[in-house]
Amino acid sequence: MTHVALHNIVKRFKQVTALNDVSFLIADGEFFVLLGPTGAGKTTTLRIIAGLEKQDAGSVSFDGEPVDGLMPADRDVAFVFQQYSLYPTMSVYDNLAFPLRSPLRKLPEADIRRRVEQVAELLRIHHLLDRKTARLSGGEMQRVTIGRALVRQPRLFLMDEPLSNLDAKLREALRVELQHLQKSRTSTTLFVTHDQIEALTLADRIGVLDQGRLIQVGTPTDIYDRPVTTFVAQLVGTPRINLLPAVRDDGTLHVKDSSLKLPVPAQAALPAEFLLGVRPEDVRPGSGGEFTGRLALTEPLGAETILHIRSGEQTLLSIVPGIAPFRLGDEICFTIQRDRLHFFDQAGVRLPS
């Protein structure tokens, strides 16, 4: 397939700057996920790569060749849109066959039939082929939309939140399916989502986008374990990371409005005031823990339980396996995993530690 490069892309719409100097590379065969909240510029990025929107500055290249001058049809990408893209006047079969019938390809109808049926089999929509698209359920539509991208072997797949309209179960099934497909076909894929779980499970690498800026690019582990800003730290991981305002006092670190104290890690160069980040799984309740707090709330989720532990004025979230045997109001002892602390300055930028 193809490797893709974005160089310093800028895109403005009247007042909004949708993309502000965005650059990244997608390797050949890589599953790259763009993760960001709504309005971050994810769709805009895909549209610029597909050629549906012209960037104000910067350039896009496929395999080292700039494609900025090419029409969408000539870029040979497949696009799964966020909404509305099954042609309502055509049957499911015709929708799937549509990209193959393009005058650019000139495939014989028999080949088209074979490929459409193959994809329909794969996505389990074979029984829908003769139906009109207007009366399909959301999940069926989404699968047909994905199918329309899969019938071709494009240089690049662009998928704009393709799983967002599905119920949890179907979403999970399709997620696994997509991952499997992508790996077996080694097709370069740029996948957009605002769902961090999707990002973490699917991605070879993740790019985090916020308000038109690419904040961090890295493997799911990089993003989760070494978020470069509090924004990224809060974006990935459920429940959210605990961010506690803290002050340094010689060798000790005090969490404000609480009795939590930790020794400052030797190698860390911390300012006087900063933010301490602790992932919920690194807050571990257990007898003999060095800190105590009061259990303010529990959220049993079955496989695990989220505990809200009050310490002074601060609340720490903790996640423990199974149904926790605690009662509201209990005094709880807990430890904090020292080697997994995150430090951010007042502006939210990661401090070396």
Add this chain to the structure above:
Amino acid sequence: MASQNISVPKTPINYSIRVDKVGVRARIIRAVRIAAISVVAVIMLIPIAWMSMTAFKSRPDAVAVPPKVSFEPTLEGFVSLIAKTRQLTTEQIAEYEKNPDLNWADRIMLRRGQAIIGVSEYPRRFLNSLIIAGVSTVFSVSLGLLSAYSFSRFSIPGAGDLLFFILSTRMLPPVVVTIPVFLMYRAVGLYDTHIGMIILYTVFNLSFSVWLLKGFLDEIPREYEEAALVDGYTRLQAFRKIVLPQAVTGIAATTVFCLIFAWNEYAFALMLTGDVARTAPPSIPSALGTGGIEWARIAAGSMGFLIPVVIVTFALRKYLLRGVTFGAIRK
């Protein structure tokens, strides 16, 4: 509603038990509705029915007081509409009656003491109407569609002002501009030509068709075309394969509106045509006749005049039902 007294049937019911079909109340409401619609329909249709009847009446029947509802139908009105006739004297009539090769139309007219001496103006004017209204409608809808598509999809500098300008061409009523247009047309040799009338009606309808079609096209999400663009189609191919099929309702509605305008237009046609390109509307008053009002002939002419619009509207009714709601019932 009636959940208290539902009785459970002993055997399974395998026919429809929808309440709105069999409930007494539902049936009464339905009957009332049908009755009300019928009354309205009758009131609306009486003039047309009366006109159709008059078209088949003989001259004395048409002016009879009290009006005759049952009469002997005759094609007199139609024949006198299409044929040019001459009044005969009594001797001439007697002479004519001996003529062996008289056809049925001749006989009908002879009963009124008239001889057919040629074809009247009406068929030619009717044909003019068909040509001018038909061609101008095709032009205004197709040009309107292209420009509406551009306004809807591309960012055109000053689009709002341009659209307003296009609309403003429609703001003056025809009568106000006929004189200047007449002078201009006479200067460039477009007076009393088919082309002149086609251009005029096309331009006049264009503003309307651009606005109407733009509304319909705006309703079609652009993602459809964009998907086609990415799938390997050009803009024009995407327009033909994706946009057109979805815009049929809008196109049908616009076609009917443009056609009705061009077909019915009177003021321009009266001023800007003489004989060659004269359309039907300005010729109906001239069918009033010389000696006494020829009601049957007028009715026949009006009926013929109604038919093309009825045919087109009927042919497009499937699209119109959705189209005239201006895209409001898209889901």
